[in-house]
Amino acid sequence: MNDLTQYNRVRSLLRPGDLVMFWGRSPLSWAIELIDAGPSHSAMIRQPLTAESDVTICQSTIQNGHNGVQTDPLGATIAGYDAGASIAAMRLDDATRSKIDWFKFYAVIGAAEDHVGYDIPDLFEFLLRDVPILGARVAQGEHKAKMVCSSWVTAVLESCGVLTGINWTQTTPQQLVEMHIYQDFLPLLGNPKPSRFNTI
Numbered sequence: 001m002n003d004l005t006q007y008n009r010v011r012s013l014l015r016p017g018d019l020v021m022f023w024g025r026s027p028l029s030w031a032i033e034l035i036d037a038g039p040s041h042s043a044m045i046r047q048p049l050t051a052e053s054d055v056t057i058c059q060s061t062i063q064n065g066h067n068g069v070q071t072d073p074l075g076a077t078i079a080g081y082d083a084g085a086s087i088a089a090m091r092l093d094d095a096t097r098s099k100i101d102w103f104k105f106y107a108v109i110g111a112a113e114d115h116v117g118y119d120i121p122d123l124f125e126f127l128l129r130d131v132p133i134l135g136a137r138v139a140q141g142e143h144k145a146k147m148v149c150s151s152w153v154t155a156v157l158e159s160c161g162v163l164t165g166i167n168w169t170q171t172t173p174q175q176l177v178e179m180h181i182y183q184d185f186l187p188l189l190g191n192p193k194p195s196r197f198n199t200i
Helices: 005-013 027-036 074-079 102-112 120-128 151-158 173-178
Strands: 019-022 041-047 057-065 066-073 088-094 181-188
Touching: 005 074, 005 088, 005 181, 019 027, 027 173, 041 074, 041 151, 041 173, 057 074, 057 151, 066 074, 066 102, 074 181, 088 102, 151 173
Parallel strands: none
Antiparallel strands: 019 041, 019 088, 041 057, 057 066, 088 181
């Protein structure tokens, strides 16, 4: 079980809409990180810390027999993540946060939870994108019934007014890292070193 000291120190600073990036240590995580030169998983803060409950994240993943969009406590997610992993929260800046339509933010999450599955075929399409010729022929469309992690985060950001004209399917965790929408990033586990953070 991973130590939560770093997370507990900053969890009160996390707000709905902030993103969480994960650099895992499983073979699949290594493959994604090698191909994309960035994190292998992304999620979004749904609810902040309260007196009654931990920070929660909304993510599209497969875990504990649950496939697709789901809400999980962030502390427990960090504690149970890969040993040796790194995790960082990317806090939205004030200008970006002011664009959020909070009714739409929570409506799209509520509508998708337990209804939008994790898109396994799209994950393998993502892994093929850098293959010459073949890569240009795959993953060109959006799939509203199934999404990988970064597609889900991007869809929420677009639905609530932060992003426009984005193809969810083609957005990777690293591309989310690079978007110029953040105030800063906070290490939650290990020593994450996001590349090209907040630059585009």
